[in-house]
Amino acid sequence: MSTLSAPQRIALLESMLAIRAHEEQLAALATPTSPGTCTSVGQEAAAVGVVRALESRDRLLTNHRSAGHLVARGADHGRLMAEVMGRRDGYCKGKSGSLHISARDLGVVLTSTIVGGELSLAPGVALAQKMGASGTEPGGLTAVFFGDGAACEGIFHESVNLAVTWRLPLLFVCENNQWQAYVRRDETMPQQHVADWVHGHGIEARVVDGNDVEAVHDAARQMAAAIRADGRPRLLELTTYRLRGHFEPDDQAYVDADELRAWQARDPIDAQAARLLAERVLTPAELAHVKDRVAATVAAALDFAQASPWPDASELTTDVYA
Ligand SMILES: Cc1ncc(C[n+]2csc(CCOP(=O)(O)OP(=O)(O)O)c2C)c(N)n1
Numbered sequence: 001m002s003t004l005s006a007p008q009r010i011a012l013l014e015s016m017l018a019i020r021a022h023e024e025q026l027a028a029l030a031t032p033t034s035p036g037t038c039t040s041v042g043q044e045a046a047a048v049g050v051v052r053a054l055e056s057r058d059r060l061l062t063n064h065r066s067a068g069h070l071v072a073r074g075a076d077h078g079r080l081m082a083e084v085m086g087r088r089d090g091y092c093k094g095k096s097g098s099l100h101i102s103a104r105d106l107g108v109v110l111t112s113t114i115v116g117g118e119l120s121l122a123p124g125v126a127l128a129q130k131m132g133a134s135g136t137e138p139g140g141l142t143a144v145f146f147g148d149g150a151a152c153e154g155i156f157h158e159s160v161n162l163a164v165t166w167r168l169p170l171l172f173v174c175e176n177n178q179w180q181a182y183v184r185r186d187e188t189m190p191q192q193h194v195a196d197w198v199h200g201h202g203i204e205a206r207v208v209d210g211n212d213v214e215a216v217h218d219a220a221r222q223m224a225a226a227i228r229a230d231g232r233p234r235l236l237e238l239t240t241y242r243l244r245g246h247f248e249p250d251d252q253a254y255v256d257a258d259e260l261r262a263w264q265a266r267d268p269i270d271a272q273a274a275r276l277l278a279e280r281v282l283t284p285a286e287l288a289h290v291k292d293r294v295a296a297t298v299a300a301a302l303d304f305a306q307a308s309p310w311p312d313a314s315e316l317t318t319d320v321y322a
Pocket residue numbers: 064065113114115116146147148149150151177179180181242246
């Protein structure tokens with residue numbers, strides 16, 4: 001039985017729908033000569049479940065598959081699309097694209113396309129919070145999102161070790177989506193779960209169904225509360241599947257069709273919608289209304305982004321490190 005109120009459960013669904021619509025819109029714009037973005041289609045429950053369990057004083061770091069985390073955190077769809085399109089009204093004035101966004105007003109420190117890059121920096125952000133550095137708020141924690149591919153890098157173990165040793169308020173969130181770019185997870189990992197690797201580090205770790213948004217939300221809330229209570233890091237591994245390609249466009253010719261179909265049948269958005277309809281938390285008419293609202297938001301965002309000007313050539317080296 002869910003501990004969430006009906007509006008909260010519907011809000012989780014609406015946030016997942018918003019991510020899906022946003023990313024499918026971006027994917028539709030991508031062409032081989034104008035590539036788009038790494039979508040998180042199929043992984044929306046992981047993003048929404050965790051991010052909606054965090055507080056405004058918390059900080060987030062994430063990877064190349066970040067739109068879901070940003071949208072769940074309340075990012076403006078228009079500014080996010082403008083950024084991916086390289087326009088001036090984007091979160092980083094069009095200079096980051098989808099892969100290096102920083103949205104400080106949302107507490108999103110950075111997104112990193114260097115696989116594992118976010119893992120190398122997250123302990124520093126959590127240390128700043130623990131030390132009460134300027135720009136941090138008491139009781140805040142850091143959540144860092146990464147994939148199973150990043151977990152195969154040495155930096156993952158260094159970061160977990162440091163977080164445990166220094167008792168950092170850090171929530172490691174592994175989205176185990178069964179893929180590492182075009183490589184199957186089981187080609188690089190002997191075990192199914194990243195969580196199995198970290199017992200030796202002495203960190204509490206849990207594996208949760210990453211396609212069940214309410215289960216993810218529950219686990220994230222419990223782990224965040226535990227981190228705030230004792231200051232020790234935790235690891236939450238979410239089992240999920242990347243339903244679209246690694247990058248857009250991608251014909252997924254390397255994906256087993258039966259495997260893909262099986263995971264499509266476990267679509268996290270369909271599952272939450274079916275649950276809310278079955279429990280009469282939502283009527284079909286209300287669901288249609290939510291979908292219409294989401295579609296209108298994304299359509300307006302696309303108009304905003306396409307109307308946004310390109311950055312001027314004279315701004316080429318401003319706001320970037322040289
Ligand atoms: C240090 C580094 N190595 C390789 C790459 C190329 N690359 C980009 S995404 C990716 C796969 C990452 O897999 P995972 O961490 O599981 O994330 P997912 O793409 O599945 O979300 C790779 C190898 C990179 N960007 N950075």
